[in-house]
Amino acid sequence: MKIDVKQDVFSLNNVIAADNRALFNAKDIFTINIMGSPGAGKTTLLERLIVQICRQVSVAVIEGDLATARDAQRIAAHDVPVIQINTDGGCHLDAEMIAKVVRGFDLDKTDLLLIENVGNLVCPATYDLGEDLRMVVLSITEGEDKPGKYPIAFMEADIVALNKMDLNDYLDIDTNNLIADIVNIKPQIKIFPTSCRNGKIVGMDELAAYIIEAVKTKKQDKILRGQA
Amino acid sequence: MKIDVKQDVFSLNNVIAADNRALFNAKDIFTINIMGSPGAGKTTLLERLIVQICRQVSVAVIEGDLATARDAQRIAAHDVPVIQINTDGGCHLDAEMIAKVVRGFDLDKTDLLLIENVGNLVCPATYDLGEDLRMVVLSITEGEDKPGKYPIAFMEADIVALNKMDLNDYLDIDTNNLIADIVNIKPQIKIFPTSCRNGKIVGMDELAAYIIEAVKTKKQDKILRGQA
Numbered sequence: 498m499k500i501d502v503k504q505d506v507f508s509l510n511n512v513i514a515a516d517n518r519a520l521f522n523a524k525d526i527f528t529i530n531i532m533g534s535p536g537a538g539k540t541t542l543l544e545r546l547i548v549q550i551c552r553q554v555s556v557a558v559i560e561g562d563l564a565t566a567r568d569a570q571r572i573a574a575h576d577v578p579v580i581q582i583n584t585d586g587g588c589h590l591d592a593e594m595i596a597k598v599v600r601g602f603d604l605d606k607t608d609l610l611l612i613e614n615v616g617n618l619v620c621p622a623t624y625d626l627g628e629d630l631r632m633v634v635l636s637i638t639e640g641e642d643k644p645g646k647y648p649i650a651f652m653e654a655d656i657v658a659l660n661k662m663d664l665n666d667y668l669d670i671d672t673n674n675l676i677a678d679i680v681n682i683k684p685q686i687k688i689f690p691t692s693c694r695n696g697k698i699v700g701m702d703e704l705a706a707y708i709i710e711a712v713k714t715k716k717q718d719k720i721l722r723g724q725a
Numbered sequence: 726m727k728i729d730v731k732q733d734v735f736s737l738n739n740v741i742a743a744d745n746r747a748l749f750n751a752k753d754i755f756t757i758n759i760m761g762s763p764g765a766g767k768t769t770l771l772e773r774l775i776v777q778i779c780r781q782v783s784v785a786v787i788e789g790d791l792a793t794a795r796d797a798q799r800i801a802a803h804d805v806p807v808i809q810i811n812t813d814g815g816c817h818l819d820a821e822m823i824a825k826v827v828r829g830f831d832l833d834k835t836d837l838l839l840i841e842n843v844g845n846l847v848c849p850a851t852y853d854l855g856e857d858l859r860m861v862v863l864s865i866t867e868g869e870d871k872p873g874k875y876p877i878a879f880m881e882a883d884i885v886a887l888n889k890m891d892l893n894d895y896l897d898i899d900t901n902n903l904i905a906d907i908v909n910i911k912p913q914i915k916i917f918p919t920s921c922r923n924g925k926i927v928g929m930d931e932l933a934a935y936i937i938e939a940v941k942t943k944k945q946d947k948i949l950r951g952q953a
Contacts, residue, residue, distance in 0.1 A: 568874075
């Protein structure tokens with residue numbers, strides 16, 4: 498009985514996610530769904546990423562939170578269009594929430610849509626939003642053993658930002674064990690060790706280059722398909 | 726339609742939680758439901774707590790995780806009875822899961838049942854397990870702004886362990902702002918700044934004393950009710 502309800506919810510979500518994906522493809526927008534525990538550093542990573550790429554690609558941001566507009570205010574300070582979704586207690590974003598707000602952006606002038614999901618390493622992983630790429634932000638302060646204990650998020654992700662590397666010297670962990678635990682779940686996942694703290698930036702050039710390349714590749718693929 | 730389904734789930738959960746509570750009261754067991762983000766330090770805090778209180782109260786532990794028995798293995802090393810629940814993707818423990826396993830302990834010889842919920846600052850907060858006390862473990866590495874963004878967990882909690890205080894010198898946060906954000910949600914909440922790292926233990930004497938007192942008070946209240 499419970500399982501039936503879940504399946505209904507998921508299949509409805511998948512229909513709307515497919516609509517979102519069709520819209521993003523029609524408008525040539527590369528979309529990233531960003532998830533991770535509360536306090537993994539998702540918003541700070543987005544802020545840093547925006548600073549590094551906003552001259553090369555035109556960015557829009559959706560912020561998901563149970564409550565407050567704190568994250569949207571931080572993003573808006575970087576002069577980037579941002580929409581805050583408050584789930585009012587809900588534990589994840591779903592495709593319908595995205596569909597309802599996304600036309601609030603000027604989609605013809607958007608290259609990259611960054612969607613920061615609710616801080617939660619469990620529920621967001623099972624909801625497709627129509628994104629092209631899924632990124633988990635995992636703070637090394639969470640310990641070595643999290644990937645195996647929360648496997649679905651990593652199974653469904655394309656890349657991982659292993660964040661807060663600036664704190665590595667102060668923790669009793671070996672990041673090699675952490676990386677091995679991730680790779681054990683999904684061998685082909687791409688891992689970027691990062692730190693986004695002022696004065697201690699690590700790995701953001703590599704992550705920014707990877708994302709800019711992905712945005713360009715999507716546009717080129719469409720041109721090639723149009724010529725074929 | 727969606728809301729109806731949710732209400733059904735919650736009211737069924739509340740019925741079973743009331744049964745659990747009746748069982749715990751009949752057996753004189755004080756029960757704590759422990760929640761927090763992945764990597765907040767819940768298991769390490771439980772390990773340290775067990776070391777400090779196991780000579781005064783008899784402890785049993787339920788560990789909730791999506792997958793693996795990693796946490797139960799860590800608890801078992803302290804010679805305490807422990808049961809691991811794997812939710813197989815589920816984002817929280819519910820009262821039925823507890824009811825199904827709890828008779829696996831010798832309840833007549835248990836004073837304190839510690840239930841470590843799935844690492845998730847959202848979903849566990851809305852499921853009563855039949856506990857006497859609810860504790861949120863919040864790592865200061867998660868940043869100052871989390872309570873306001875995840876208010877339900879704090880609204881529903883009795884005490885907060887503000888954990889990983891040993892890392893305070895290495896972070897760009899002011900724990901006074903963090904505490905103010907918690908108190909703003911629930912003024913009467915009790916906050917214990919803690920660190921459970923070997924060689925850097927903070928605040929665990931206070932937390933242990935508080936819990937031992939709560940266990941004793943429950944037993945005394947029952948005796949007093951019996952005499953009245």
